[in-house]
Amino acid sequence: MFIEEGVKIRAAILNAEDGPIYLGKNSQVHEGAIIKGPLALCEGSHINVGAKMRGDNTVGPYSKVGGEVGNSILLGYSNKGHDGYLGNSVIGEWCNLGADTNTSNLKNNYAPVKIWSHSAGRFVNTGQQFCGLMMGDHSKCGINTMFNTGTVVGVGANIFGAGFPRTFIPSFSWGGSAGFETFKMPKVAEVAERVMARRNLPYDATEQAIMQHVFDTTAKDRIWEKAVGKDVSAPTTE
Secondary structure, eight states: OEEOTTOEEOSOEEEOTTSOEEEOTTOEEOTTOEEESSEEEOTTOEEOTTOEEOSSEEEOSSOEEOSEEESOEEOTTOEEOSSSEEESOEEOTTOEEOTTOEEOOBOTTOOOOEEEETTTTEEEEOOOSBOOEEEOTTOEEOTTOEEOTTEEEOTTOEEOSSSOOOSEEOTTEEEETTEEEEOOHHHHHHHHHHHHHTTTOOOOHHHHHHHHHHHHHTGGGOGGGGOSSSOOOSOOOO
């Protein structure tokens, strides 16, 4: 175990038999949390009360994680604060997973998982039996969201509602299993400003330019923008 300055551990279980546990500067492990290594908890991040970290996880910096998590990466300033399962997944920066969000990481038929490839413009075979959620920066999902195996979510998406959303959700999508519309840049900026201000960071010109560039380059993925009065949405199957 590697414990940096300012770490707080409160009545938690840490098991490094199968891999090292690194607790970064000023990170916290709260009451009743169970940690199985390997784990890297980066600076200023929290493992919440009663969390179950099943191994092979990286969290943060400045992230909060709860529920059950296995073989996953949460990049900086992202939160999965509540119960729900996250497995074999990668979550970008400034993301938030609502309470009781769950990811499937194994198909019912145990077949290799296919995921959307932005470079190929189609679903490709990962060759992996276990693959969960790949979520881009600044994306969010509401409570009780269910993500199917091998779901890819772009940047700046806002997902909510009952049922399984599509396994490819383009950047700047707003909606869920019932369909999507475009999450327009002014609204995206409002959310980003509020979220980043909570961490005393500005949504500055550089961040805005990056988001605008992603918005422009991913326009082709939001195919509903090309159809007027038609029921058209993103690709739905592998």
